[in-house]
Amino acid sequence: MSNFAFLTTEWKNIHEAVTKAESAATPDDHDYSEAEIRDYFIDLLLKEAGWPLNQTHDREFPVTGMPSNNAPNNLGCMPIVWS
Secondary structure (H helix, E strand, O other), X not given: OOHHHHHHHHHHHHHHHHHHHHHHOOOOOXXXXXXXXXXXXXXXXXXXXXXXXXXXXXXXXXXXXXXXXXXXXXXXXXXXXXX
């Protein structure tokens, strides 16, 4: 089998596997709170990427001067990734 034929067959196999996995996926219709999103997704993924999140400023960093209709003009943003 030529290299091209092998790669074409591999691509078709991978494409079929991805298509099958996508069709079997169940949509997530959970109404997550901000705390749950941070805990279940953001913090978890940052930790998996090697960020220890062991300092206060890793969790939320104060930001001033941002307009908001329903919060004071002193907001926090998260996450902050320091290099």
